[in-house]
Amino acid sequence: MGVQEQYPFDVAAIRDDFPILERSVGGDPTAAGQDETDDIDLVYLDNAATSHTPEPVVEAITDYYRSYNSNVHRGIHQLSQEASVAYEEAHDVVADFIGAAGREEVIFTKNTTEAMNLVAYAWGLAELGPDDNVVLTEMEHHASLVTWQQIGKKTGASVRYIEVTDEGTLDMDDAAAKIDDDTAMVSAVHVSNTLATVNPIRELAALADDHGALSFADAAQSVPNRPVDVDDLGVDFLAFSGHKMCGPTGIGVLYGREALLDSMEPYLYGGEMIRRVTFEDSTWEDLPWKFEAGTPSIAQGIGLAAAIEYVEDIGIERIEEHERLLAEYAHDRLTDLGGVEIYGPPGDERGGLVAFNVDGVHAHDLSSILNDYGVAVRAGDHCTQPLHDKLGVAASVRASFYIYNTVEEVDALVDAVREARDLFA
């Protein structure tokens, strides 16, 4: 049976919702959008960096601007009420989607990165000290690695990294050794954006819990493409971004357990997050607004809710299956090509991306040449520089898949990689 016949949903129908997939490239890279000089079909395989935005989501955003744009929370007039209801309900949609108890546990941020910094500042600066340690993994994204490293420097807390095995998985013995009674926080990436490893968050959260430490899952690469339930994972915090799951840019989510968020002091100060202000002092609004200072990203929050509805309509398990299919197929075909080193676990145990290098071809050259064939991949360190150092490479090329990608697109990738390899041979 061909891989196409195994698609868990109608990929062609999905593609119709994404007009950008119809465009060509090849022309002037400094002029936004398609023009006459673009004459090569786009094959977009950079979804781990950002996914495209389907029409229903674009329409939810334009509908907001065209028919009920208004500031939220405090307005008595109808537009403000409509915007408030939609914006606040977007929190409920997120809560439902990730199994949170309610909107109190869902804080909108601008991206995953800000969600981590929020916790690092509001909880970390207040709670960490020289006796504490924070345990990360060697495959952390800079969003958590740099954040905890720098908060560690500010507070004196040390940072430990759970080792990555040669197979690209977490060394759980090392995890058990590094997480100890001085551990205050265990923060781990759920699906690695470089190795495609699916980490055992539940076990890590349980280990953290055993030692009285908190746990934080970086779910930027998991919430978009597999079932994620905060209760089931047992984490205290979890973060992800809208733009990697059919949503707009400028919106991210911090999930936090209510009692924990309640106990934390606010992070950003300003309007909407206060209860009572005098010249001398202030008190704070209820959750989640206590952590959403200023005019929030209203259109983007509403857009995120529309994205979640879009993803749920397809079915998150089906999306997981589709990504697995493509990742395994790509892994097999690139391996067959020869001269290709793929990082991370075997094809059937990985999330929907493949980072690799080709013998004798620098990742940046490879990605430039792929671009000449219309194939959009990312080249660089994918915000995991220390992991790349450990892998002994300065950079890698990463192809990452999403709901609209096809077997034919993987074939186009493989063909272009072959051309590049031959050019440099």
Add this chain to the structure above:
Amino acid sequence: MGVQEQYPFDVAAIRDDFPILERSVGGDPTAAGQDETDDIDLVYLDNAATSHTPEPVVEAITDYYRSYNSNVHRGIHQLSQEASVAYEEAHDVVADFIGAAGREEVIFTKNTTEAMNLVAYAWGLAELGPDDNVVLTEMEHHASLVTWQQIGKKTGASVRYIEVTDEGTLDMDDAAAKIDDDTAMVSAVHVSNTLATVNPIRELAALADDHGALSFADAAQSVPNRPVDVDDLGVDFLAFSGHKMCGPTGIGVLYGREALLDSMEPYLYGGEMIRRVTFEDSTWEDLPWKFEAGTPSIAQGIGLAAAIEYVEDIGIERIEEHERLLAEYAHDRLTDLGGVEIYGPPGDERGGLVAFNVDGVHAHDLSSILNDYGVAVRAGDHCTQPLHDKLGVAASVRASFYIYNTVEEVDALVDAVREARDLFA
């Protein structure tokens, strides 16, 4: 000559760019957008909270999602290049608009509030101590008042407030007395969002400078509607929001002098803002990216640039004149009505908004009744609770104008206020 004849531009033509102005209200306030039960014309006078978004801006945003959506900075493929060029050039557009030296001085945040917190955290936490004071005004918005108040509590720095006179202007003698050699920062609102006072930022910045203090202008209510030039004002920092000037939600700007920004440590940590990361330590990207961690608000940054182009096409001096016309007209007509107390300076010396109370009618009731007549105004403390305390009122009603508002809309406001007054008489 009627006020309509004095319009500095074709207001009817402008209105055509804002489909939301065509909608009706009166129906279900929990259902987003217009429906059959909406049967009263909308009169939108809540522009100081957020302005509407013209079609060219909505189209810039949809064009991004539909034709060159991609993550920025690190991508070698064409979509990423197109998005990077557009996103980075949006910084240049902002720099030009406010007279900054270049994109290095323009940091995109999610709103004004975050811009202030950025400085409070990155500069304030590091530089302030118990011997320092921060000078604000009694008419500060919570975005700066609460932020500096709380950073003051964290660092031991004291906060002083320049008094507001009975006429609603800043007492500059008090400013000269309160700003002293222990002053580290003077942060003042440029145009008050409650009193509509236009504050002498240039003089305050000079006073700050005389005492070796830095200066910060909260330009959330000035950049949208009057020429603002950071050089001319002589400020070190300045902040404003896109959503109050025809731009999208989720985007704000922090301007900072390059040398100053250069000397500051980063604030948010993560991808895009680093140069080199190891497990042990990190170094930072160049300005402005050093302060833009994680995937930025790409569509929103591009939308802001489109908004600035829209505003510049009309002409910022003309916009100032239009707001002045409407504010003066509204001030006169509400005064004539009797039983209306208007806060702030006389009609010809104010920005384009009027906050007031009507004898015997609570601001929330007034605003509810205005809503019944289709008139959207804000009621509450407008994020200036301490100022309201000083004015001796819990709340006020605020009507605020923008490019698309008309004399007829002011008339509708005044008529509705009269009805409300009579209802409660």
Add this chain to the structure above:
Amino acid sequence: MGLGSDMYRQQILDHYKNPRNYGELEDPDFTHVGENPSCGDTIKLEVELDDEGETIETVSFTGDGCAISMASASMLSDQLHGMTVEELDSLDTDDITEMLGVDISPMRIKCAVLGRQVAQDGAKIHRGELDPDATRTQE
């Protein structure tokens, strides 16, 4: 003009302009003050119970706020006479909007239910079920 002040029917305005049971009691069994900081509404409610402490005998209130919150408190103070504390406990938002007899827009619900909240919190504190410091008067 369409909806023109639907929330402000004659009854509401009458209770606002002539609040019932306005003032203080000599010897209340419990007194409680609550506020709605985002609106600036404040209500103080005083209650006398019967000897068993089960039925509300007298209620008075004072306060400052919008017509919706004041009218609602005034109407409620009328209704509470003769009610059992148990009945008070079970009053919900629907009971209040029914009492008011008008549709309350979502952003004004807080105002409408402030009086009820103050009464319920006061009763709970009186029974020792609520820490006075922890009381919240927001929905």
Add this chain to the structure above:
Amino acid sequence: MGLGSDMYRQQILDHYKNPRNYGELEDPDFTHVGENPSCGDTIKLEVELDDEGETIETVSFTGDGCAISMASASMLSDQLHGMTVEELDSLDTDDITEMLGVDISPMRIKCAVLGRQVAQDGAKIHRGELDPDATRTQE
């Protein structure tokens, strides 16, 4: 397929695979190392000047990086022979793309100009005009 590797014309690939002047000098007047952290490209350049210190006599380089940066450094090392230091100072990005003879896409410009930057910074440090610690190798 359309553009198929326009940036990777024969000449570029040739310089990448067979870099000219690759290695170290015995007695260079100055040596400088620069890197492009976002790409991981590193180039070390060594230069011998004439007795007046005005003209470049010999150049060699070593390095690690993409084809664009390595080919560009290799071609540049050829061109620098006989150039005055002043001429080196005035080399701009256009000169480099002209030398390469292909269109360099905007995201690869950094790679293309790394060699030039290292040479110019090295010369400035040699003349004492640049603090070695302050050198930046990014555009």
